[in-house]
Amino acid sequence: NLPQNVVLKEVGPRDGLQNEKGVIETKDKIQWIDQLSESGLNYIEVSSFVHPKWIPQLADAGEVLKSIKRQKDVTYAALIPNIRGLMRALEVGIDEASVFMSASESHNQSNINKTIDETFPVLKEVVEEAKKANLTVRGYVSTVIGCPFEGPIAPEKVLRVVDALLEMGVTEVSLGDTIGVAVPTQVEQLLTLLFNHYSPSLFAMHFHDTRGTAIANIVKSLEMGITTFDSSVGGLGGCPYAKGATGNVATEDVLYLLSEMGIQTGVQMESIINAGFFIEQKIGRNLVSKQMEIARKE
Numbered sequence: 001n002l003p004q005n006v007v008l009k010e011v012g013p014r015d016g017l018q019n020e021k022g023v024i025e026t027k028d029k030i031q032w033i034d035q036l037s038e039s040g041l042n043y044i045e046v047s048s049f050v051h052p053k054w055i056p057q058l059a060d061a062g063e064v065l066k067s068i069k070r071q072k073d074v075t076y077a078a079l080i081p082n083i084r085g086l087m088r089a090l091e092v093g094i095d096e097a098s099v100f101m102s103a104s105e106s107h108n109q110s111n112i113n114k115t116i117d118e119t120f121p122v123l124k125e126v127v128e129e130a131k132k133a134n135l136t137v138r139g140y141v142s143t144v145i146g147c148p149f150e151g152p153i154a155p156e157k158v159l160r161v162v163d164a165l166l167e168m169g170v171t172e173v174s175l176g177d178t179i180g181v182a183v184p185t186q187v188e189q190l191l192t193l194l195f196n197h198y199s200p201s202l203f204a205m206h207f208h209d210t211r212g213t214a215i216a217n218i219v220k221s222l223e224m225g226i227t228t229f230d231s232s233v234g235g236l237g238g239c240p241y242a243k244g245a246t247g248n249v250a251t252e253d254v255l256y257l258l259s260e261m262g263i264q265t266g267v268q269m270e271s272i273i274n275a276g277f278f279i280e281q282k283i284g285r286n287l288v289s290k291q292m293e294i295a296r297k298e
């Protein structure tokens with residue numbers, strides 16, 4: 001009982017570029033995002049309105065959002081940490097705001113400079129104001145399996161943050177394996193607990209592939225009823241405030257898996273690979289997904 005359709009949410013322009021040492025030129029970001037908009041993706045996380053001192057790579061979020069060519073059937077989202085970030089985003093226009101926090105206290109502190117309990121009212125205000133501005137809101141929970149500071153994270157800690165985000169009114173919760181430690185048995189344990197309380201349709205999975213287990217985790221998630229996955233062209237990505245965090249699972253590798261399993265996404269492999277070749281030139285190193293390596297040899 002696998003799903004017939006899956007939604008892929010492309011986070012490369014945000015999760016990918018936030019973790020690059022170099023800063024990609026604004027015009028190149030715009031050209032890249034415009035390519036992605038024509039690949040059949042219907043969701044792109046374009047950038048992040050966090051403090052530019054914390055993530056200088058995405059300090060041009062406003063400029064990028066102002067200049068991309070928006071397609072009607074694509075949702076353009078951005079990461080929003082607080083009201084100041086939301087105000088910056090509303091000036092240039094986004095379709096969806098993504099609020100974010102962690103299941104582990106120490107990663108939350110390191111990433112957004114607050115305790116978990118201090119974060120709830122900040123995000124609640126963002127959700128309320130975003131809804132008034134007719135945006136939908138997605139909520140990320142980071143470190144849902146393991147934390148770079150605390151090690152394994154109990155599913156109950158994740159449930160507590162999920163409860164709070166859904167109570168605030170987010171329409172989807174994206175569960176982040178921030179440092180790519182998860183294996184399928186752990187994913188199963190977490191989702192079993194969450195699905196005792198909520199429908200699988202409320203969740204997306206956000207796997208980083210640090211240890212090569214992301215595809216296995218995606219298969220497990222599919223079998224359990226998840227139909228939305230975050231991924232990144234070329235496997236770019238990582239959180240600068242989580243030591244050891246490397247790239248997201250590559251969009252093209254997920255695409256191969258899904259299409260060979262007979263699951264539709266509407267996304268064209270060739271366009272994604274071409275977008276990968278475009279951005280790796282700007283970054284100045286080869287991207288290392290399986291499908292990119294295969295395409296390079298052809």
Ligand code: HMG
Nearest residue numbers: 049050051054081084085111112113140142143176178239
């Ligand atoms: P803070 O220093 O505690 O902020 O940072 P503050 O509220 O105390 O404000 C300090 C100053 O910053 C003030 O200016 C604010 O106006 C300004 P002053 O009055 O002193 O002149 N300020 C801002 N300026 C511009 N835009 C803003 C903004 N907010 C405050 N939005 C803050 C708190 C959350 C802002 C900071 O910690 C931050 O930006 N953190 C972001 C870190 C980040 O982006 N991490 C990566 C993304 S999360 C991730 O990758 C995980 C994910 O992929 C899922 C997964 O893989 O698990 C989503």
Ligand code: MG
Nearest residue numbers: 015176178238
């Ligand atoms: Mg991430």
